[in-house]
Amino acid sequence: MNVWTGQPRAQALEDDYLDGNALAGPLSEVFSIDITAALGTCGGCGAEGAIAEARLYVNAPAKILRCPSCGAVLLRLDEREGRLILDLSGFKNVTIRLE
Amino acid sequence: MSGAWKAADVVGLREETTTARTIRLRLPAPVPALAGQHIDIRLTAPDGYQAVRSYSVAGATPDGFEITVEELPDGEVSPYLVRDLAVGDQLEVRGPVGGWFVWRAEDSGPVQLIGGGSGVVPLMAMARAHAAAAHPAPFRLLYSVRSPESVFYREELESLAERETFDVTYVYTRKAPDGEPAGRLDKGTLARHVLDGGSDPAVFICGATGFVEAVSGWLLDLGHAPDRIKTERYGGMGGTS
Structure with missing residues (x-):
């Protein structure tokens, strides 16, 4: 058994972002369906795309999902102290395909 | 939690x-x-x-x-x-x-997989599922990789490619086997090796950001429909929590 000790990385670059796909795990804790496969329409510019393909920034206290077209904040996920705050107000709407 | x-x-x-x-x-x-x-x-x-x-x-x-x-x-x-x-x-x-970047055996159409480096991993899961289901749809994998030594799953890919429904093409970006060219994937090479947009394949691209953006742009130029292209960036799923 090798013990992992953890070495926090140096400050990540500000423009270092992930795929919205990475939200699938945290959101699986609260939703029974996969939200990352949903298509979202940006409330700022109207661009439509899968949540999985938007840009996720995690170098902040909350996870921030931004529109790949205009950079507007689409979603904010704040997990701390045993609660989860999900702000979806950046979307005009979200279309979930029912299987 | x-x-x-x-x-x-x-x-x-x-x-x-x-x-x-x-x-x-x-x-x-x-x-x-x-x-x-x-x-x-x-x-x-x-x-x-x-x-x-x-x-x-x-x-x-x-x-x-x-x-x-x-x-x-x-x-x-x-x-x-x-x-x-x-x-x-x-x-x-x-x-x-994750329910976006997935292949389901119920999807009957042809599939083009395009991987850069370790971006091949989720595509391998699709190729294995396709083989396990003895699925009749044509599957093709274009695998862009630094050198022959950097290839994942080579023996298994070769054995999968013995089936008529699966084909793999390697593009070596830095060092190729003797007699083969080395160089980054470009639009012309892509066009020669991927399923034609006219056959309306589902396309899955996984790799570094620059790779994914370049390849998806070229595919749109080549006539592939934007809603048939799904992308995932590796290193795009790290993050702390």
Whole structure:
């Protein structure tokens, strides 16, 4: 058994972002369906795309999902102290395909 | 935290290259998985510090699944997984999750997979699911890789390619086998080796950001429909939590 000790990385670059796909795990804790496969329409510019393909920034206290077209904040996920705050107000709407 | 996290046993390890290895995990109970999904792994240090990373599932096994991890030299988690983790250790995992970048056997149409480097991992899960289902749809994999030594799953890919429904093309970006050219993937090479847009294939692209953006742009130029192209950026699923 090798013990992992953890070495926090140096400050990540500000423009270092992930795929919205990475939200699938945290959101699986609260939703029974996969939200990352949903298509979202940006409330700022109207661009439509899968949540999985938007840009996720995690170098902040909350996870921030931004529109790949205009950079507007689409979603904010704040997990701390045993609660989860999900702000979806950046979307005009979200279309979930029912299987 | 909820009960989404499970302890998985490390039951097998296999070197893919000098910097990547496949980790076989056994779960306490079987979980449904779709080809292309990922898992989250959570590591906890003795002082309580935690890090969470996502890794694509490379394929299902009867009692769990395999992931393939490429070591990032200054990474916080991958060097531990590639160098230190041993059979008999346990990892906390969540998932498999993700419903976007997945191939389902109910989809009857042709599929073009395009992978750059370790971006081949979720595509391998799709190729394995396609073979396991003896699926009749044509599958093609275009695999852009630094050198012959950097190829993951080579023997298995060659054996998959013996079937009529599966084909693999390697593009070597830095160093090619004797007699073959080396160089980065370009639009012309892409056009020669991928399924024609007219056959309306589902396209899955996974790799570094620049690779994914270049390839998806060229495919649109070549007449592929934007709603048939799905992308995933590797290194695009790290993050802490």
